[in-house]
Amino acid sequence: MSQSSVRGEGAQAQAPGGIPGTEQGAPGSVPGPRDGSGRGRRAGRRGGGRPVRRGRVRVLRVLAIGLSVAVLATAGAGYLYYRHLNDSIKTDALNLGDHKLGGSKPNAFGQTPLNILLIGSDARDSKENEELGGAKDTFGGTPLADVQMLVHLSADRSNMSVISMPRDTLLKLPKCTDTDGKVYEATQHVRPINESLGRGGPGCTVATWQELTGIPIDHFMMIDFSGVVSMADAVGGVPVCVRKNVYSRTSTGKGSGLKLPQGTSTIKGVQALQWLRTRYGFEDGSDLGRTHAQHMYMNSMAREFRKNAKLSNPLKLHSLAEAAVNAMVVDPSLDRIDRLFDLSMELKKVPTGRITMTTMPWVASNLISGKVEPSTHDAQQLFQMVRDDVPLDGKAPAKPKPAATATPPADPAAPPAEIPVMVRNATSGKDRAELRVRGRAGDVVTLLGGKGFTRAKADNETAGEDTTLVRYASPDQAGDALAVATALGLPATAVQKSTDVSGVTLFVGKDWRTGDKPAPPPAAPTKAPESARPLNGDDEGACMEIQPGFTW
Numbered sequence: 351m352s353q354s355s356v357r358g359e360g361a362q363a364q365a366p367g368g369i370p371g372t373e374q375g376a377p378g379s380v381p382g383p384r385d386g387s388g389r390g391r392r393a394g395r396r397g398g399g400r401p402v403r404r405g406r407v408r409v410l411r412v413l414a415i416g417l418s419v420a421v422l423a424t425a426g427a428g429y430l431y432y433r434h435l436n437d438s439i440k441t442d443a444l445n446l447g448d449h450k451l452g453g454s455k456p457n458a459f460g461q462t463p464l465n466i467l468l469i470g471s472d473a474r475d476s477k478e479n480e481e482l483g484g485a486k487d488t489f490g491g492t493p494l495a496d497v498q499m500l501v502h503l504s505a506d507r508s509n510m511s512v513i514s515m516p517r518d519t520l521l522k523l524p525k526c527t528d529t530d531g532k533v534y535e536a537t538q539h540v541r542p543i544n545e546s547l548g549r550g551g552p553g554c555t556v557a558t559w560q561e562l563t564g565i566p567i568d569h570f571m572m573i574d575f576s577g578v579v580s581m582a583d584a585v586g587g588v589p590v591c592v593r594k595n596v597y598s599r600t601s602t603g604k605g606s607g608l609k610l611p612q613g614t615s616t617i618k619g620v621q622a623l624q625w626l627r628t629r630y631g632f633e634d635g636s637d638l639g640r641t642h643a644q645h646m647y648m649n650s651m652a653r654e655f656r657k658n659a660k661l662s663n664p665l666k667l668h669s670l671a672e673a674a675v676n677a678m679v680v681d682p683s684l685d686r687i688d689r690l691f692d693l694s695m696e697l698k699k700v701p702t703g704r705i706t707m708t709t710m711p712w713v714a715s716n717l718i719s720g721k722v723e724p725s726t727h728d729a730q731q732l733f734q735m736v737r738d739d740v741p742l743d744g745k746a747p748a749k750p751k752p753a754a755t756a757t758p759p760a761d762p763a764a765p766p767a768e769i770p771v772m773v774r775n776a777t778s779g780k781d782r783a784e785l786r787v788r789g790r791a792g793d794v795v796t797l798l799g800g801k802g803f804t805r806a807k808a809d810n811e812t813a814g815e816d817t818t819l820v821r822y823a824s825p826d827q828a829g830d831a832l833a834v835a836t837a838l839g840l841p842a843t844a845v846q847k848s849t850d851v852s853g854v855t856l857f858v859g860k861d862w863r864t865g866d867k868p869a870p871p872p873a874a875p876t877k878a879p880e881s882a883r884p885l886n887g888d889d890e891g892a893c894m895e896i897q898p899g900f901t902w
Contacts, residue, residue: 447557451566461505470497492548509704526554591893598631631900645707705887744877763833766802779860815859
């Protein structure tokens with residue numbers, strides 16, 4: 351892929367940056383994203399396609415993304431200074447996977463949430479990046495997406511949620527096709543998620559996140575080592591805290607080189623880069639501790655932007671915007687400075703106290719030592735909350751839920767004794783994590799017979815559903831399907847039209863493994879699980895624990 355910029359095709363935009371600390375304006379002021387298949391101004395693939403240099407040290411290159419968007423938000427009308435930078439904005443395809451979710455959908459009030467994937471590439475594609483990244487023994491390798499943060503901006507723009515994924519998370523990577531037509535087949539075995547970037551570019555990382563989480567991603571923003579340094583210098587410094595003196599250097603020379611005294615220090619430039627890449631010396635010396643330090647930095651940076659008047663200088667803003675544009679790669683719908691400005695305005699109303707940083711809950715992998723996998727329950731709970739636009743800080747306003755109603759069927763239901771019902775055993779659940787309950791379909795057939803549905807029969811086919819459902823094939827069966835659901839005490843929302851059945855079919859789900867009726871659904875989560883290590887944006891007392899052996 352060429353390093354030159356190519357004009358985009360009029361992609362739409364919505365606020366990305368979901369960068370903590372920027373403020374957001376009125377919802378709906380920015381056009382929506384495309385489905386990711388279009389072309390825009392193409393980046394020299396610093397994050398995918400051809401091999402580029404990388405190293406072991408990882409860093410939050412997305413810092414510069416946050417700063418750039420926040421600066422644009424602060425600049426106000428000053429964004430007009432930056433229109434001439436449009437031709438320097440580098441873009442790459444949003445989604446290289448086969449399955450595209452089509453972007454976030456509006457809620458009942460017409461408000462649309464935004465999901466932005468922030469990516470830090472470890473590419474050593476310039477002398478400056480080589481010097482900053484180090485690890486000469488790995489120069490020339492395929493780039494890795496070693497920092498990945500999903501930023502969710504709520505539909506009503508009242509709160510922001512951030513989920514970081516550990517770089518060593520093992521997943522099966524989806525099939526990706528790059529913009530030159532090269533196909534990367536889906537992996538048969540699990541691989542670290544950071545390898546997704548080398549499978550065609552950031553669009554494959556987006557596809558991987560969507561496959562795992564079911565969350566539609568509207569934008570991505572990617573940055574490298576030099577971008578972090580230039581943007582950290584421009585912001586003027588960010589206060590961070592350590593509980594003891596720290597020096598990140600091992601006896602064999604590994605470590606970021608960060609050296610700070612106990613307490614609070616203001617860091618910028620190369621020192622900020624060191625903080626964001628520090629693993630040895632923080633907490634247990636793993637990438638998980640580094641992620642926590644990155645969250646502290648991002649929250650602190652957000653607070654600084656709120657009170658930092660120095661960024662009102664147009665010349666300083668111009669320099670900062672130019673540094674950001676030169677360092678970033680974005681999706682095609684963000685291919686103009688005014689779009690970036692509009693996006694920043696979408697963030698303007700989120701107070702720092704409603705920003706919640708989290709890490710995807712994980713379990714140690716039994717397959718590869720030192721790697722992790724998403725936890726079955728807590729990770730899915732976190733993803734579900736974002737999909738449902740539920741704030742992670744537990745401050746969702748109480749809203750009365752209207753009773754579920756079904757559209758009246760075109761034909762009235764036949765008498766129960768005349769309705770043929772196939773009963774399918776789906777008690778293993780969608781993920782097939784549990785064994786099917788043997789004979790369950792027959793048990794429910796007996797129950798239905800007692801309610802007058804004497805034509806009910808057990809289906810030899812099996813399936814997996816988390817909740818019990820009644821599906822039907824044609825409109826003239828809708829009334830019959832609803833009658834079955836009503837007799838069993840199922841909500842109207844459990845009745846679905848489907849092309850996968852030929853008649854009224856009852857799927858006995860994982861929620862009905864025993865007894866005469868399905869178990870009541872569990873209460874919806876209202877707060878991020880503690881395993882996600884939630885960190886509030888207003889927590890000025892956050893301070894990094896220091897690993898034994900790394901003090902001075």
